Amino acid sequence: MTALRETADTDIDTDTDTGADIVRGLDRPTLRTPLLDDLRSTYAPLFAEIAEGALQRELDDVLPDQEVRRLKEAGFGALRVPAEYGGRGATIPELTQIWIDLAAADSNLPQALRGHAALVEDRLWQHARGHDQRVWFDRFVAGEIAGNAWSEVGATAIDTQSTVLAPQPDGDWLLTGSKFYTTGTIYAEWADVYVRRQVPGREDDFAIALVDTRNPEVTVSDDWDGFGQRGTGSGTTTFAAAPVGAADVLPFAERFVFQTALYQLNLLAVLSGIAKAAVRDFAAQVQGRERNYSHANAARVRDDAQVLARIGEAASAAYVAEAATLRVATAIQEVADLAGVADTDGGAVEAANEIAELESSAAQVAVTELVLTATSQLFDTLGASGAARAKGLDRHWRNARTVSSHNPRILKARVVGGHVVNGTPPPYAWAIGRTER
Numbered sequence: 202m203t204a205l206r207e208t209a210d211t212d213i214d215t216d217t218d219t220g221a222d223i224v225r226g227l228d229r230p231t232l233r234t235p236l237l238d239d240l241r242s243t244y245a246p247l248f249a250e251i252a253e254g255a256l257q258r259e260l261d262d263v264l265p266d267q268e269v270r271r272l273k274e275a276g277f278g279a280l281r282v283p284a285e286y287g288g289r290g291a292t293i294p295e296l297t298q299i300w301i302d303l304a305a306a307d308s309n310l311p312q313a314l315r316g317h318a319a320l321v322e323d324r325l326w327q328h329a330r331g332h333d334q335r336v337w338f339d340r341f342v343a344g345e346i347a348g349n350a351w352s353e354v355g356a357t358a359i360d361t362q363s364t365v366l367a368p369q370p371d372g373d374w375l376l377t378g379s380k381f382y383t384t385g386t387i388y389a390e391w392a393d394v395y396v397r398r399q400v401p402g403r404e405d406d407f408a409i410a411l412v413d414t415r416n417p418e419v420t421v422s423d424d425w426d427g428f429g430q431r432g433t434g435s436g437t438t439t440f441a442a443a444p445v446g447a448a449d450v451l452p453f454a455e456r457f458v459f460q461t462a463l464y465q466l467n468l469l470a471v472l473s474g475i476a477k478a479a480v481r482d483f484a485a486q487v488q489g490r491e492r493n494y495s496h497a498n499a500a501r502v503r504d505d506a507q508v509l510a511r512i513g514e515a516a517s518a519a520y521v522a523e524a525a526t527l528r529v530a531t532a533i534q535e536v537a538d539l540a541g542v543a544d545t546d547g548g549a550v551e552a553a554n555e556i557a558e559l560e561s562s563a564a565q566v567a568v569t570e571l572v573l574t575a576t577s578q579l580f581d582t583l584g585a586s587g588a589a590r591a592k593g594l595d596r597h598w599r600n601a602r603t604v605s606s607h608n609p610r611i612l613k614a615r616v617v618g619g620h621v622v623n624g625t626p627p628p629y630a631w632a633i634g635r636t637e638r
Contacts, residue, residue, distance in 0.1 A: 236295060280299065287339070312430060346390060476523075
């Protein structure tokens with residue numbers, strides 16, 4: 202039996218074998234539901250086509266605008282919209298698995314849809330609390346999406362915003378200012394904007410403004426100059442007295458409570474997809490490699506024990522990253538399920554949200570290390586040709602490193618440690634900006 206197994210393992214037809222075949226044994230769905238099976242089957246052909254062009258888009262430094270358009274047309278932006286309103290009614294874990302699948306095809310795309318996912322969750326949260334959101338559900342089902350516009354660069358202090366919402370006599374508002382890291386807004390019909398609201402005779406407060414990017418007063422620029430995740434469209438959005446309807450302004454305090462955890466979940470899904478894509482691409486390179494070193498462990502690279510160990514380590518890292526990400530998704534779903542539950546003191550929501558925040562922080566510390574290590578050490582399986590720009594294998598590490606830089610893991614590790622040792626609650630809706638020296 203052993204001899205037969207050894208023969209079967211070594212006499213593989215390299216013309217028909219693929220990198221995907223190597224990891225198939227570890228690619229059993231972590232989560233199985235009838236809806237998720239249907240969604241994965243439905244989107245698999247589109248994701249395969251997206252994956253085919255991902256390397257060339259990277260080499261040419263072009264935005265995946267056509268790919269986003271196809272995702273819109275395929276209803277991707279309405280996956281969480283309840284079925285009775287024309288969506289698919291996916292849970293957060295089901296959506297997360299689809300994010301991972303999409304990230305394995307092109308890691309830019311799920312991150313580009315990160316702001317949209319947050320607005321969808323906020324509309325679901327408000328709807329469950331008695332504020333009818335059917336107008337937004339209709340927009341999502343029609344293919345409209347949102348991008349985020351929250352961060353400011355430059356001299357803006359950490360405790361304020363320079364982007365200002367001013368009232369008009371008719372009850373509507375005008376928005377003026379500039380945001381950076383406006384991920385996905387270049388593809389979107391709407392911008393989800395964090396603003397300072399100025400009302401004469403009243404102390405300024407903070408609000409969310411939902412702005413139609415099709416208005417001429419809104420300008421979106423692709424000036425993100427990072428070395429990774431180049432296709433996320435994370436550039437500048439400028440608002441020159443852009444109109445905002447009264448119904449599209451929400452006090453920040455009423456925002457859905459698990460926003461921070463959801464944002465981090467999206468990045469975890471992106472990292473998990475990057476790891477899967479890296480294993481796929483490096484495994485394919487190893488399978489087809491004919492050149493070898495004189496002091497290698499085997500005549501064929503694909504039989505070299507040390508090379509196989511490196512592939513195995515990376516595949517294991519991808520496996521654990523995906524499992525950890527989906528665990529976080531289940532914790533966040535528990536918070537979302539409380540949206541319509543009467544809870545006068547907010548204790549149940551607060552407790553569930555704290556768990557979700559802590560799990561997302563813990564996962565970020567571990568998953569970041571796993572994926573950065575894997576996407577770097579996989580180069581040990583190849584020679585110098587593995588660094589050829591045309592192969593684009595470096596994009597996996599660059600993309601993972603860029604995603605990981607959004608939220609420094611050392612700060613996340615401190616959050617987890619503080620809770621474990623002292624019971625310190627995690628920070629919610631944390632900010633970045635200029636601080637006093």
